[in-house]
Amino acid sequence: MDVDLLAQAAVSGLLIGGLYATMAIGISLSWGALKIINLAHFTFILLGAYLTYQLTTTFGIDPFLMIVVVFPLFFLAGALLQVFFEWAKVDEFRSLLISFGLFIIFTSLVRTVWTADFRRISSEDNPYASASIFIGGVALQVPLIAAFIAAVVIAVGTSLALSRTHFGRAVRAVVQDAEMARAFGIDPRRVAVILSGLATAYSGLAGVFIAMFQVLSPTMTFAWFGIVFSVVILGGLGSPYGALGAGIIVGVVAGVSAVVWGPLAAPLVTFVLLIAALLFRPAGLFRRSPA
Amino acid sequence: MTSRTKTLIGFAVVAVVLGLVPNVVEALDAPGFYLTFLFTMFFWISQSSSWNILTGYSGYFSFGQGAWFGIGVYTTGILAAKHGWPFLVALPVAGLVAGAAGLLLGLVVFRLRRLSGEIFALTTLAVSFVLASVARLTSLIDGGTGIFMTGTPLPEFLGDFRTSMYRMTLVIALLTVLTAYLIFESRLGWGLFSIRDDEEVARSLGVPTFRYKMTALGTNAFFGALMGGVWALQIGFVTVEDVFNIRVPLLVILMAVLGGMRHWMGPVVGAAIIYTLTDRLNSAGLADVNQLIIGALLIVMVLGVREGIYLRIRARWIASGVMFFGAMAVLTVFDLTSSLIWDFSYALLITMVMLLIPTPLWERLTRRRVAAPPGDPPPQQPVPSGTAST
Amino acid sequence: MSLLLCTSVSKRFGGIRALDGVSASVEENEILGLVGPNGSGKSTLINVLSGLYAADGGQAQFGDDDLLRLTPEKIAAAGVARTFQIPRPFATMTVRENVSVSYMFGHQRHSLEAARDAATEWLAFTGLEAAAERSVDELTLHQLKFLELARALATEPTLLLLDEVLAGLNPTEIDESIEMIKRIHERGVALVIVEHLLRVVTSLSHRIVVLDQGRVIASGDPTEVMEDPAVVAAYLGGSKPNA
Numbered sequence: 010m011d012v013d014l015l016a017q018a019a020v021s022g023l024l025i026g027g028l029y030a031t032m033a034i035g036i037s038l039s040w041g042a043l044k045i046i047n048l049a050h051f052t053f054i055l056l057g058a059y060l061t062y063q064l065t066t067t068f069g070i071d072p073f074l075m076i077v078v079v080f081p082l083f084f085l086a087g088a089l090l091q092v093f094f095e096w097a098k099v100d101e102f103r104s105l106l107i108s109f110g111l112f113i114i115f116t117s118l119v120r121t122v123w124t125a126d127f128r129r130i131s132s133e134d135n136p137y138a139s140a141s142i143f144i145g146g147v148a149l150q151v152p153l154i155a156a157f158i159a160a161v162v163i164a165v166g167t168s169l170a171l172s173r174t175h176f177g178r179a180v181r182a183v184v185q186d187a188e189m190a191r192a193f194g195i196d197p198r199r200v201a202v203i204l205s206g207l208a209t210a211y212s213g214l215a216g217v218f219i220a221m222f223q224v225l226s227p228t229m230t231f232a233w234f235g236i237v238f239s240v241v242i243l244g245g246l247g248s249p250y251g252a253l254g255a256g257i258i259v260g261v262v263a264g265v266s267a268v269v270w271g272p273l274a275a276p277l278v279t280f281v282l283l284i285a286a287l288l289f290r291p292a293g294l295f296r297r298s299p300a
Numbered sequence: 301m302t303s304r305t306k307t308l309i310g311f312a313v314v315a316v317v318l319g320l321v322p323n324v325v326e327a328l329d330a331p332g333f334y335l336t337f338l339f340t341m342f343f344w345i346s347q348s349s350s351w352n353i354l355t356g357y358s359g360y361f362s363f364g365q366g367a368w369f370g371i372g373v374y375t376t377g378i379l380a381a382k383h384g385w386p387f388l389v390a391l392p393v394a395g396l397v398a399g400a401a402g403l404l405l406g407l408v409v410f411r412l413r414r415l416s417g418e419i420f421a422l423t424t425l426a427v428s429f430v431l432a433s434v435a436r437l438t439s440l441i442d443g444g445t446g447i448f449m450t451g452t453p454l455p456e457f458l459g460d461f462r463t464s465m466y467r468m469t470l471v472i473a474l475l476t477v478l479t480a481y482l483i484f485e486s487r488l489g490w491g492l493f494s495i496r497d498d499e500e501v502a503r504s505l506g507v508p509t510f511r512y513k514m515t516a517l518g519t520n521a522f523f524g525a526l527m528g529g530v531w532a533l534q535i536g537f538v539t540v541e542d543v544f545n546i547r548v549p550l551l552v553i554l555m556a557v558l559g560g561m562r563h564w565m566g567p568v569v570g571a572a573i574i575y576t577l578t579d580r581l582n583s584a585g586l587a588d589v590n591q592l593i594i595g596a597l598l599i600v601m602v603l604g605v606r607e608g609i610y611l612r613i614r615a616r617w618i619a620s621g622v623m624f625f626g627a628m629a630v631l632t633v634f635d636l637t638s639s640l641i642w643d644f645s646y647a648l649l650i651t652m653v654m655l656l657i658p659t660p661l662w663e664r665l666t667r668r669r670v671a672a673p674p675g676d677p678p679p680q681q682p683v684p685s686g687t688a689s690t
Numbered sequence: 691m692s693l694l695l696c697t698s699v700s701k702r703f704g705g706i707r708a709l710d711g712v713s714a715s716v717e718e719n720e721i722l723g724l725v726g727p728n729g730s731g732k733s734t735l736i737n738v739l740s741g742l743y744a745a746d747g748g749q750a751q752f753g754d755d756d757l758l759r760l761t762p763e764k765i766a767a768a769g770v771a772r773t774f775q776i777p778r779p780f781a782t783m784t785v786r787e788n789v790s791v792s793y794m795f796g797h798q799r800h801s802l803e804a805a806r807d808a809a810t811e812w813l814a815f816t817g818l819e820a821a822a823e824r825s826v827d828e829l830t831l832h833q834l835k836f837l838e839l840a841r842a843l844a845t846e847p848t849l850l851l852l853d854e855v856l857a858g859l860n861p862t863e864i865d866e867s868i869e870m871i872k873r874i875h876e877r878g879v880a881l882v883i884v885e886h887l888l889r890v891v892t893s894l895s896h897r898i899v900v901l902d903q904g905r906v907i908a909s910g911d912p913t914e915v916m917e918d919p920a921v922v923a924a925y926l927g928g929s930k931p932n933a
Contacts, residue, residue, distance in 0.1 A: 103603075106553075106602045107599050107603070109598065110595045111599070112595070113592075114592055114595035117592040117595065121588045231546055273437055280429045280433065284423060284426045485802070486802060487794050487802055490791050493780070493782065494791050498778050500778075501780070502780075503763050504771075504772060505771075505796060
């Protein structure tokens with residue numbers, strides 16, 4: 010086995026692991042803090058990607074600038090979604106079903122607007138797709154580097170926000186005991202809305218990076234299930250650093266497996282990892298005791 | 301006559317009536333498409349009913365219907381097409397293989413002390429994908445080349461291909477729904493319902509939760525694969541992409557949720573409605589709108605019709621009967637559409653619209669039409685607090 | 691030969707010893723009061739005995755079985771039932787169905803048909819007959835607690851563990867509940883009553899066991915025990931926190 014090839018796979022895996030973390034952190038926060046498994050996050054990632062594709066193609070905007078566009082837009086969308094959930098007063102199971110319905114609706118919207126044809130930002134609108142930085146014989150794709158940096162920023166930022174800021178404390182209070190938090194003047198609904206906005210913004214952001222180096226299709230979300238849920242479970246619900254760590258692990262393992270056993274092995278490995286995580290460490294790799 | 305006897309007689313009548321449809325179709329020289337429409341509906345009725353036996357009854361949400369379906373397809377594919385087994389022998393074997401796989405899964409997953417519903421759901425999702433990957437990788441199973449099912453010989457007494465498919469799917473659908481009914485009205489069923497409502501309390505009352513969950517899971521897997529095995533013939537050329545995709549698990553969830561997960565008839569009604577809807581939208585060239593409508597319908601159902609369409613029909617059975625049969629009658633007598641299936645779907649649509657009217661509005665509408673005579677006692681108040689006996 | 695003999699029952703939650711070598715007994719047909727300040731381990735003991743928590747040590751001999759080695763289902767089959775402090779009825783079932791399900795599975799297995807009729811007896815016993823076909827979200831707290839009792843009784847237990855069955859009730863309801871407990875006892879069921887209302891427990895129980903921080907600090911005649919200075923100190927907060 011070619012060592013260079015393995016090294017390349019590992020490094021690319023590490024970087025893409027950052028992207029996986031960003032894809033997963035939205036669901037992780039939703040699930041951990043809001044107790045909702047929000048399947049719509051997959052379509053938010055998708056929408057972020059397609060929106061990036063469309064705006065860069067139509068207006069020639071630099072894909073990186075899309076971060077500035079997508080973040081507030083998706084924050085708003087996430088906030089509105091949570092307002093809807095609060096209004097509907099649904100339990101966990103029903104919110105899963107509703108998010109499932111949204112997943113179906115958004116996917117079909119994407120298919121209707123952009124058709125099932127593959128879409129890719131042209132290289133003139135997106136010079137980064139093929140750009141790489143070379144360090145010691147290993148190529149680091151620029152979009153992946155950017156995604157990785159973003160993932161680190163998100164993980165650090167969110168973690169600090171949760172531990173240091175007033176809002177972060179409010180979130181933790183609400184997660185532990187919403188009624189008690191209310192007694193202390195915290196409005197659980199407001200906390201939930203802001204958190205949902207943040208989670209959705211992260212998902213949209215992941216989409217921006219995906220658009221920078223991948224070919225888009227409406228059904229690409231299905232390939233993400235295994236990866237995202239592996240990262241969510243392995244990283245521990247609601248843990249930003251956990252998501253980052255788990256993302257890197259999944260990225261490296263999947264990337265190296267693909268090189269060693271062929272591209273079909275990667276999803277198999279990811280899902281086996283997921284099953285192992287679900288059965289043996291449902292609280293994540295980084296928590297002390299299982300669940 | 302007990303209600304059980306009545307229901308069983310009902311099953312027998314339905315079996316006979318539906319069993320005669322191919323003969324009627326042939327006698328009337330009607331398009332064979334009617335048979336295809338019906339046997340596809342039987343496929344979905346069976347899949348969603350078997351799914352509901354696990355998820356609806358026990359509350360353990362399964363994303364894994366695709367796994368059982370896939371096992372069914374590939375087992376018959378390998379045994380019948382690759383190794384020449386008689387199809388009707390390969391079929392129950394496929395069911396048993398899936399049943400065993402389900403029990404194996406249950407053995408691992410249900411033994412975990414802190415298994416939550418979400419973890420079970422994700423595990424079933426992951427298992428489906430793992431099976432797909434394994435199927436793709438192993439040439440024993442598929443290896444990426446696919447399996448040709450066309451030309452697999454079927455016993456003569458079943459009739460031509462379409463009639464064979466019809467008869468096989470009918471039998472399996474009847475068996476599945478009958479099983480769902482028998483479980484519903486049994487200790488097993490009530491045990492499952494108590495697990496759904498509060499498993500810890502159920503255990504403390506003596507319900508053998510592990511055994512019952514295993515039974516539900518095994519039954520779900522068995523029937524999912526049995527129907528899958530038959531469906532392999534319909535698919536014709538079996539490939540991993542065709543078989544292990546999101547379609548089956550997704551649609552069964554929708555069908556059972558729409559029809560109602562709390563009653564054995566729910567998935568039957570839900571399957572009939574959703575299949576008719578998707579089929580008609582597809583044939584009208586509106587496949588994308590299809591998904592949009594289904595997604596919206598799911599949300600509307602979860603929010604507005606929590607008990608499911610079947611129980612809603614029961615609550616408004618007079619109006620439902622009148623609207624549905626009335627519409628069917630008008631559409632067929634006046635020959636307003638190009639086929640019976642369109643008649644059926646429009647009648648369904650009209651009845652659905654009526655059924656979706658929110659309950660408070662409905663009660664106001666119906667009370668206005670059927671005014672209560674003066675002197676009626678007021679509606680029953682909830683029992684006043686502070687007294688144990690009323 | 692005691693009906694139930696607990697020897698050195700222990701349960702830890704992380705670093706906290708919720709039960710630290712609890713030994714106690716319940717005699718046939720007696721009412722045993724289980725009291726103690728908050729956090730003393732009363733509910734934990736009930737949960738361990740009914741199989742909801744796994745004990746870390748000790749035994750609970752009930753006839754031929756050690757309850758600590760049995761699953762909750764087997765414990766119910768052995769004839770031990772419990773109620774929950776916050777009522778947990780089966781939310782999608784009617785009152786009658788809640789009781790029939792219990793009857794179907796408890797100490798002896800009964801058929802569906804038998805259960806529907808038998809439920810009537812338990813509903814009548816707890817005064818819920820008129821509410822039989824109601825769904826449980828229409829019931830008051832008091833009725834829900836009686837439903838808990840009916841459901842537990844329908845498993846035909848020899849030993850019934852009541853976890854704070856009086857919590858949240860007003861004085862009239864409390865008096866009715868006390869009557870109910872006495873009637874249950876008259877049927878020959880032994881009872882363990884976990885309770886905060888000391889006047890009630892002392893008047894109802896034949897014997898009392900006092901827990902503090904997971905240990906038994908006194909047991910015996912109710913009046914004597916409650917005057918024991920160690921017990922008084924425990925309630926007034928004189929003892930040190932658990933390490």
